[in-house]
Amino acid sequence: MRKLVVVGHGMVAHRLVEAVRAEDKTGEWQVVVLAEEARPAYDRVALTSYVDTWDPASLALEGADYAGDPLVELRLGDAVASVDRERKVVVTEAGYEQPYDTLVLATGSRPFVPPVPGHDLPGCFVYRTIEDLDAIREAAQRPGRGRRSAVVIGGGLLGLEAAKALRDMGLSPHVVEMAPRLMPLQVDEGGGGLLRRLITDLDVTVHTGTSTDAIEPDGSRYIAKLGNGTELDVDLVVFSAGIRPRDDLARSSGLDVGARGGVLVDDTCRTSDPAVYAIGECAAVDGKVYGIVAPGYAMAEIVAARLTGGEGTFPEPDMSTKLKLMGVDVASFGDAHAATEGALEVAFNDAVAGTYKKLVVSDDSKTLLGGVLVGDASEFNTLRAMVGRPLPAEPGAILAPAGGGAAVGVDALPDGAQICSCNAVSKGAITHAITEEGCDSVAKIKGCTRAGTACGSCVPLLGKLLTACGVEQSKALCEHFSQSRAELFQILQATRISTFSEMIDRYGTGTGCAICKPAIASILATLGNGHILAGEQATLQDTNDKFLANLQRNGTYSVVPRIPGGEVTPEKLMVIAQVAMDFGLYTKITGGQRIDLFGATVDQLPLIWRRLVDAGFESGHAYGKSLRTVKSCVGSTWCRYGVQDSVGLAIELELRYRGLRSPHKLKSAVSGCARECAEARSKDFGVIATDKGWNLYVGGNGGATPRHADLLVSEVDTETLIRTIDRFLMFYVRTADRLQRTAPWVEEMEGGLDHLRAVIVDDKLGICEDLDAAMAKHVGDYADEWRGVLEDPEKLAKFSSFVNAPGTPDPTISFRRERDQNVPVLLGIPEVKQ
Amino acid sequence: MTTSIERTWTAVCAAGAVPEWSGVAALLGDGVQVAIFRLPGDRWYALSNLDPISGAAVLSRGIVGDAGGVPVVASPVYKERFDLRTGSCLDAEGVSVAAYGVRVTGGVVEVEASP
Ligand code: SRM
Ligand SMILES: Cc1cc2nc3c(=O)[nH]c(=O)nc-3n(C[C@H](O)[C@H](O)[C@H](O)COP(=O)(O)OP(=O)(O)OC[C@H]3O[C@@H](n4cnc5c(N)ncnc54)[C@H](O)[C@@H]3O)c2cc1C
Ligand code: SF4
Ligand code: FES
Numbered sequence: 027m028r029k030l031v032v033v034g035h036g037m038v039a040h041r042l043v044e045a046v047r048a049e050d051k052t053g054e055w056q057v058v059v060l061a062e063e064a065r066p067a068y069d070r071v072a073l074t075s076y077v078d079t080w081d082p083a084s085l086a087l088e089g090a091d092y093a094g095d096p097l098v099e100l101r102l103g104d105a106v107a108s109v110d111r112e113r114k115v116v117v118t119e120a121g122y123e124q125p126y127d128t129l130v131l132a133t134g135s136r137p138f139v140p141p142v143p144g145h146d147l148p149g150c151f152v153y154r155t156i157e158d159l160d161a162i163r164e165a166a167q168r169p170g171r172g173r174r175s176a177v178v179i180g181g182g183l184l185g186l187e188a189a190k191a192l193r194d195m196g197l198s199p200h201v202v203e204m205a206p207r208l209m210p211l212q213v214d215e216g217g218g219g220l221l222r223r224l225i226t227d228l229d230v231t232v233h234t235g236t237s238t239d240a241i242e243p244d245g246s247r248y249i250a251k252l253g254n255g256t257e258l259d260v261d262l263v264v265f266s267a268g269i270r271p272r273d274d275l276a277r278s279s280g281l282d283v284g285a286r287g288g289v290l291v292d293d294t295c296r297t298s299d300p301a302v303y304a305i306g307e308c309a310a311v312d313g314k315v316y317g318i319v320a321p322g323y324a325m326a327e328i329v330a331a332r333l334t335g336g337e338g339t340f341p342e343p344d345m346s347t348k349l350k351l352m353g354v355d356v357a358s359f360g361d362a363h364a365a366t367e368g369a370l371e372v373a374f375n376d377a378v379a380g381t382y383k384k385l386v387v388s389d390d391s392k393t394l395l396g397g398v399l400v401g402d403a404s405e406f407n408t409l410r411a412m413v414g415r416p417l418p419a420e421p422g423a424i425l426a427p428a429g430g431g432a433a434v435g436v437d438a439l440p441d442g443a444q445i446c447s448c449n450a451v452s453k454g455a456i457t458h459a460i461t462e463e464g465c466d467s468v469a470k471i472k473g474c475t476r477a478g479t480a481c482g483s484c485v486p487l488l489g490k491l492l493t494a495c496g497v498e499q500s501k502a503l504c505e506h507f508s509q510s511r512a513e514l515f516q517i518l519q520a521t522r523i524s525t526f527s528e529m530i531d532r533y534g535t536g537t538g539c540a541i542c543k544p545a546i547a548s549i550l551a552t553l554g555n556g557h558i559l560a561g562e563q564a565t566l567q568d569t570n571d572k573f574l575a576n577l578q579r580n581g582t583y584s585v586v587p588r589i590p591g592g593e594v595t596p597e598k599l600m601v602i603a604q605v606a607m608d609f610g611l612y613t614k615i616t617g618g619q620r621i622d623l624f625g626a627t628v629d630q631l632p633l634i635w636r637r638l639v640d641a642g643f644e645s646g647h648a649y650g651k652s653l654r655t656v657k658s659c660v661g662s663t664w665c666r667y668g669v670q671d672s673v674g675l676a677i678e679l680e681l682r683y684r685g686l687r688s689p690h691k692l693k694s695a696v697s698g699c700a701r702e703c704a705e706a707r708s709k710d711f712g713v714i715a716t717d718k719g720w721n722l723y724v725g726g727n728g729g730a731t732p733r734h735a736d737l738l739v740s741e742v743d744t745e746t747l748i749r750t751i752d753r754f755l756m757f758y759v760r761t762a763d764r765l766q767r768t769a770p771w772v773e774e775m776e777g778g779l780d781h782l783r784a785v786i787v788d789d790k791l792g793i794c795e796d797l798d799a800a801m802a803k804h805v806g807d808y809a810d811e812w813r814g815v816l817e818d819p820e821k822l823a824k825f826s827s828f829v830n831a832p833g834t835p836d837p838t839i840s841f842r843r844e845r846d847q848n849v850p851v852l853l854g855i856p857e858v859k860q
Numbered sequence: 861m862t863t864s865i866e867r868t869w870t871a872v873c874a875a876g877a878v879p880e881w882s883g884v885a886a887l888l889g890d891g892v893q894v895a896i897f898r899l900p901g902d903r904w905y906a907l908s909n910l911d912p913i914s915g916a917a918v919l920s921r922g923i924v925g926d927a928g929g930v931p932v933v934a935s936p937v938y939k940e941r942f943d944l945r946t947g948s949c950l951d952a953e954g955v956s957v958a959a960y961g962v963r964v965t966g967g968v969v970e971v972e973a974s975p
Contacts, residue, residue: 505928537881537899539925540934540941565881569921569936577936581916829884829896830872837891838910838917852915 027056030333031116031126033106033275035061037070038306038322039132040090043098045330050097055333057098058124060116062105063155066090071319071481074187076159077194078736078779085156109279111299128301130329131289133272135307135317139265140179144241149248150263153188165262166195170246173198177250177258179238180266181208186351188264189230196740200231200258202238202250212347212358216373217400220382224354224401228788271308271315284310293339294332295325303329311340319480320344320448327450344447348406348481350777353784355403360396360413361386369395372421376401385409385421392416407487408436411443411453436490445487448480456488460495468492486776503764504541507534511689511764515549519760524555526566544568545764548651551687552759554807557814558687559821570649573825574811575631578624580839580850583631585611585623586648587638588684591658591676591696592619601641609634612847618655618693620646625848627835632825635812644810647685651765653692656680657705661698661715668698670715675744676704679713682748683755685808689762689771692755693728707735710768711751716740720747724754724782725772733769736779739787752801753786753794869963869970872896878969883920883933885909886971894960894971895920897933897944905944906960906971911935913952 030046032039043057061067068085076085092098104118115125137152139145151162166174176192178185181203189199201208207218208225222232237253241263250258271288282290282298288310295303295311305325307317316322321343328338346359364371368389375382381401387394394412399405409424417424418438439445441454459465459474468488472478478485501510507530509517514533523529526546530538547566551558558564558571570576575583587602602621606613609630611623626634647653656679659665661672676696683692695704696713705728706712712723712735719741726735739750762771775781784790786797815821826832841848872886875898883897893909897920909917914937922933927950932941940951947959961972 506925536929537926537931539927539932540923540939543923543925562879562881565879565924568923569918572921577918577921579914579916579937581914581918827885828887828893829877830886834887836893836917837887838893 028054028127029125030055030057030128030130031124032057032059032130032132033116034131034133034272034306034308035059035063035067035090035100035102036132036134036306037067037087037319038134038326039130040067040087041323042130042132042305042326042330043092044089045327046333047092047095047098049330049334049336051334053097055097058126059098059100060104060106060118060124061100061102063157064103065156066100066102068156070154073153073156073159074191076156077163077191079734080163081734082156084734106275109275109302111279111281111302114301126301128303128333131275131297131302131304131308132306132326133275133308135269135271135315137265138268138270140238140267142238142240144243144248145265147241147243147248147263149243149261150241150265153184153191153264153266159191162192162262162264163195166192166197168246168261170261174261175200175259176262176264177202177238177260178264178266179250180268181205181232181234182211182266182268183209183347183349184269185264185266186225187349188266189225190351192264193228193230197261198229198231200233200250200260201225202233202236202252204235204237206235208232208234209356212362212398213356213400214363214384214398216375216384217356217358217382217398220375220377220380220400221354221356224380225351228354269307269317271310273308273310276304276308284313284315286310286313286315288313288315295329295340305329316343316345318345318347320450323448323480324450344410344444346406346410346447348403350403350780353777353780353788353790355399355401355406357399357403357406357410358397359406359410360394362396362398364395366395374422385424387417387421391421394421404486407445407484408439410447411439411445415440415443436487436494445491446475446477446480446484448484449476451475451477453491456491457495460492460497466492466497501763503545504539506530506536506538506542509533511545511549511766512761514546515552515760518546518549518553524550525562526550527562538566540568541764544571544651547571548687548689552804554803557809557818557821558811559815559824564821564824573628573631574635574645574649574815575626576649578850580852581836582625582627582839582850584648585626585631585634585638586616586620586646587643588646588680589620589655590680590684591656591673593658593673593677598641598643601638601643605634605637608637610841610848612849616648619657620655622648625841625850627827627839628825629827629833629835632816632822636816639810639813639816645685645812647811650685650687651690652685652687653680653683653694655693656683657693657695657709659697659701659703661696665698667701668715669717670698670720672696672698672704672713672715675713675720678744679748679751682805683751685811686755686759686804688755688759690765690767692768708732709735711735711754713747719743722747722750725769727767727769731769733773735769736772738779738783749798750786753797754782756797756800757782757786757793868973869961870973871968871970873969875964875967875969881924883922883924885917885920888971888973892973893917895933896962896969896971897924899924899931899944902964903931904962904964904969905931906962907933907942907944907947908957908960910957911937911940912949912955912957913938913940919957 067090104120106116107119108117175198177200178188181201189201192199208221240251242249273283273289276289284290289304291304291309306322331338348357364386373384384398386396443453445453465471465474502508543566614622616622656676658673658676662668693709694711695706695709697704697706698715708728709726714721721740722738723735724738727733827836840851878898880900883895886894895907895909897905909919921936924933931944934941947957949955
């Protein structure tokens with residue numbers, strides 16, 4: 027057995043170990059990874075999203091701890107200090123000696139901090155690791171007066187990401203860039219102008235074309251002195267002025283390094299010592315270093331292949347980048363700066379729409395060489411895949427807004443075109459997976475080919491390829507309506523159609539079914555169509571809504587009165603107990619902090635509810651696709667750790683949103699402090715108190731596919747909190763699919779949480795006023811559905827078991843006793859299902 | 861020669877008690893439960909009320925509609941659809957429920973008691 031020693035455990039090292047373990051069929055290599063960071067490799071590319079959760083687990087890379095693999099040893103938290111190439115041994119800072127047969131350096135790079143005076147003050151940070159972000163957060167949270175601010179030195183890709191992270195932490199960020207425009211490497215002058223405007227609109231102050239001359243302490247704050255004379259008062263400074271390869275081990279052990287740094291390697295990633303390789307950001311392939319992850323992955327694959335008997339050389343890498351910052355798309359691909367001899371540029375600048383697109387084409391304008399997209403990068407993947415290939419149309423026609431997407435569909439791409447550049451997966455490989463290996467969903471393609479598993483920017487293209495291969499991803503609601511739920515919502519809202527029959531006559535076919543009828547009834551209810559059992563609507567409802575109770579397996583129903591926030595008086599508890607005893611109902615505490623009474627027949631339901639309504643209870647909507655419960659913890663009133671009144675807020679929220687009909691059920695919770703006893707982060711919208719306000723998390727789910735909710739806004743006051751939830755719910759209700767809970771809705775939203783925030787916090791689409799009005803109407807129109815039934819003889823008449831024998835209970839229902847309560851006796855029906 | 865079969869009709873309710881696109885349950889003399897459905901155009905159907913899949917007597921509470929033009933009711937328990945004309949289940953092979961005759965005379969709904 028031979029020893030493969032890897033120095034550093036970043037994304038590239040992890041890819042190397044994975045590839046070696048996959049290729050090394052005979053177990054020839056024993057792998058030892060020596061890592062400086064104290065945790066296994068994580069998703070550094072997604073580092074900025076750490077701010078949403080502050081949970082390192084959210085950045086974890088699958089399998090990066092190699093648990094259960096006897097052939098991989100991972101030693102964390104002890105950096106390699108030196109390499110003795112003669113003895114083939116590396117020595118760590120703790121003095122641990124590790125012999126090797128083959129050594130791979132994967133030490134990445136370090137942020138470059140320009141030597142401006144004051145750069146080493148305690149308020150100065152870099153932006154590369156989880157620990158860096160934790161340190162920035164701690165500084166950002168230190169008490170101070172007014173809105174806190176920060177300056178990012180460097181306006182490249184990473185600088186803008188840092189600015190976003192700071193903004194999400196609630197600071198006002200400044201960005202200082204030496205070049206005359208932001209992202210000078212990726213974007214040209216025209217795109218840079220628009221980018222600046224879009225970024226400025228997002229409350230980031232941009233200073234371009236100026237140096238930073240000094241950082242000076244000023245009490246507990248700092249002053250950043252810029253070359254143009256501006257002085258910025260800030261609470262902290264983040265340096266993001268480029269990166270430098272970590273080639274110190276190579277230097278100290280006498281390996282060749284590149285002219286501009288980096289461990290010099292050939293196109294097989296071998297250093298000047300044949301027993302030593304270098305990969306990732308620390309490597310200089312033929313003198314050139316690469317600061318993005320895809321070329322690093324390619325290097326890892328090559329070295330893994332070479333170590334296990336295969337071949338491969340480093341290909342000319344694709345340096346295309348696409349990012350979405352605070353909802354602003356920026357992308358560049360291929361020869362973005364028209365460096366090719368004779369290259370022509372065709373640009374299209376739409377100041378009103380806020381988009382800039384430029385294509386770089388060959389001198390005969392037949393071949394695409396590269397391009398820049400700002401404001402809207404939806405065509406990035408298709409265009410990038412077309413670089414070096416004949417254009418399907420005139421460049422002008424491709425850029426014009428109307429011609430855009432259609433002119434450059436996935437169909438136009440040849441099989442060899444790379445769809446996922448992070449993992450080097452071609453269109454051919456993906457269509458093969460779809461047509462030959464039966465992948466009929468994006469998730470399956472990801473599993474089969476790895477495409478879409480890194481930065482995710484190619485995911486929309488995967489969907490288009492599925493469609494192109496004839497795999498239907500229909501949005502049709504059912505056989506009667508070809509529209510999606512969101513489209514039906516828009517139609518009903520715009521036309522003010524108020525009955526199902528008119529809707530299906532004008533926009534559907536046939537007579538409807540158990541899918542479209544309740545879905546349309548739910549939309550009508552959201553739009554304020556009166557009682558859910560009024561007129562024709564009664565025939566559209568699922569049995570639960572029709573009887574305002576939950577159907578059980580023996581044909582009886584359960585009764586769940588609302589107990590807002592889980593708070594209930596002893597007097598009310600006694601009423602529940604008395605009703606349960608009088609009607610012989612099985613009684614159980616639910617998982618939602620309230621009480622469920624089981625075994626009521628349809629004719630008993632109104633009698634039970636008469637008693638409950640008289641005692642001040644109302645429908646708990648346990649049956650509806652609507653708000654269920656807002657759970658609460660005890661909060662500051664009683665709990666010695668509580669910082670806010672979580673019970674009070676939970677009650678307020680439950681009363682505000684009760685009865686709101688939605689695509690699926692809605693759940694919420696409020697915790698009184700960060701201990702999170704109410705499990706708010708497993709809810710559709712969850713609130714956690716801080717000593718300064720409330721943190722709002724959205725898109726959580728328990729159930730079959732648990733998901734922790736994402737932080738949407740932090741430390742807001744109650745008014746802002748409620749306004750934000752109002753908009754979140756209304757936006758969800760209007761745009762989600764049928765039976766799509768908020769978790770998959772948020773997950774599938776194009777542009778993700780940034781987009782959601784842009785829409786409901788920054789009002790990017792200008793719809794907030796409308797959302798607010800819709801919620802105000804809902805709150806104003808709310809009436810208890812059960813009271814509505816009890817007050818209307820026509821509705822009451824529906825609650826009888828038999829039309830010809832009202833009051834006669836269903837003879838098939840009977841009970842037996844179990845643990846002192848009634849439970850159903852199930853009919854001995856013949857087994858009918860095979 | 862013609863044999864005439866004795867058909868027994870049982871009056872259950874006024875036609876007005878059953879709104880279009882909905883169903884009601886009726887209890888017949890021998891404890892048999894019939895689900896009666898009304899579609900527009902005075903089309904009436906009657907099936908056994910007992911859902912053979914769940915064993916609960918609830919078919920009358922299902923949503924009425926169509927599947928590819930076939931009039932159906934979907935069981936409220938697990939949503940299997942039954943052909944209103946024949947009682948055969950569209951979603952589970954070999955499963956069916958009894959279908960009964962139903963008619964309206966003088967504004968009164970009558971079901972055929974012995975299928
Ligand atoms: C009664 C209760 C169980 C209990 O005794 O504790 C319950 C009972 C049912 N749940 Fe639940 N769930 C109950 C709490 C939960 C919880 C816990 C919670 O809310 O804190 C969860 C996980 C949290 C979540 O939803 O994210 C939960 C996840 C589900 C799911 C899976 C949802 C998902 O997104 O994966 C379903 C299925 C569905 O809705 O499609 C479901 C469906 C059901 C149904 C409606 C199934 C059905 O059609 O019969 C049950 C209704 C019974 C009835 O007649 O009341 N129930 N269910 C709980 C009622 C809480 C309440 O007071 O309203
Ligand atoms: C905020 C941010 C956003 C980014 N966004 C993108 C993006 O959108 N797209 C993209 O392609 N790239 C992006 N990148 C760059 C990408 O993260 C890097 O290209 C990639 O992580 C490089 O991987 P690596 O394994 O070579 O180096 P690293 O991830 O830096 O890993 C090197 C590891 O080696 C360790 N190490 C160093 N010296 C030693 C030693 N002597 N002994 C032991 N261990 C040592 C380090 O601690 C580190 O853990 C981003 C980077 C950041 C910081
Ligand atoms: S979340 Fe905090 S306030 Fe609420 S009960 Fe738990 S510890 Fe107490
Ligand atoms: S391009 Fe990044 S995951 Fe496919």
